[in-house]
Amino acid sequence: MKAFLILEDGTVFEGVSIGSTKTVISEIVFNTSMTGYLEVLTDPSYAGQAVVMTYPLIGNYGVTPDMESKRAWPDAYIVRELSRKPSNFRCEGTIHEFLEEYDIPGVAGIDTRALTKILREKGTMNGMVTTDDDYDIKEVIEKLKEYKVGNVVDITTCSSKYTLKGKGKKVALMDFGAKNNIAKSLNDRGCEVTVYPAHTTAEEILATNPDGIMLSNGPGDPETNVEIIEEIKKLYASDVPIFAICLGHQLMALATGAKTYKMKYGHRGGNHPVKDLLTGRVYISSQNHGYAVDTDTLDPKVCEPAFVNVNDGTNEGLKYVGKNIFTVQFHPEASPGPKDSGYLFDRFIEMMGGNE
DSSP: OEEEEEETTSOEEEEEEEEBOOOEEEEEEEEOOSSOHHHHHTOGGGTTEEEEEOSSEEOTTOOOSOOSSSSOOOSEEEOSEEOSSOOOTTOOSOHHHHHHHTTOEEEESSOHHHHHHHHHHHOOEEEEEESOSOOOHHHHHHHHHHOOOOOOHHHHSOSSOEEEOOSSOEEEEEESSOOHHHHHHHHTTTOEEEEEETTOOHHHHHTTOOSEEEEOOOOSOGGGOHHHHHHHHHHHHSSSOEEEETHHHHHHHHHTTOEEEEEEEEEEEEEEEEEETTTOOEEEEEEEEEEEEEGGGOOTTTEEEEEEETTTOOEEEEEETTSSEEEESSBTTSOSSSOGGGHHHHHHHHHTTOOO
16 A cells, blocks of 8 residues: 655655554654664654654564563654564564554655655654545645644653662652663662652652652653653752753753753764763763753853763753752663663762662
8 A cells, every 4th residue: 555755845755554554744753773673663752753764674673572661652654665574583573563553654665865864954844644645735734834742741651650679779760751771770770760650749759768860761842841840940959869861851951940952853863972071981872852952051050061962062961060960861771782871870879879
């Protein structure tokens, strides 16, 4: 069956339908990872977005037990070539079957290189994925220009708190759309991790006397999370050590008076170099974000840049002055190859006094 991707600028790509056949409108973004497509599909940070994979062959090792959450989140999935016969000893099915299971439509067989060049040159834009060839291009473009991602943290956060038992430090993890491996990375280091829904009050968390607080990744525009930012202000005012990743990093910056901005096409992939400004060492990181902290709005009495993106100079982390708080834009819990940035979890444990 034919499928179409219609962009906000009027560009139309024709390919083959994969997964569900429903019509969706979404924000079109691209990911440059060569592997890890299942982690991408199950990353809650992609809620409200349709993902284009730039690597041309997707699905060659099938669906494996590497999900970062309980379900898939992108609105649609766009690839050059989808493997129909995966080969891997851990394979549990195909990506086509996976997309059907979670009712996610997709398009295969289009020139994803040309599509990515459009998104890089013109910036991220909205698009429609449909199998209906009787569309009115003018009506579609009007709908695309009206589409807003909205506040998607509410649909990705957990519905109730839960705990991963451990004998080490007690960590309260705020779930704004958290990937499973954040809690697991702490739990593997002995921490007892209690995961809280996004709108949990600061009072409830602080009443449990946690040794540390973790602010997770998540989807959408950070500035839309007004109520959450107010609670983070209270957490900042406490003396509890805090470590934040991705959206959590942005929310802490907003809570302390800084600003964020939407990037032209964001950072999404497993090969982004970031430099630790304290040591000068460069790490290869996994990233997924379309917004960044504006370093020109930072108050030097409150925080200072700790990491920078080597490619474009954007902020990748902050160290807070006089506080046991540090935040990063990238994902130290992910494994884009080497696990070199996993030391940040060890730094967090040291901030909490270390494991006894």
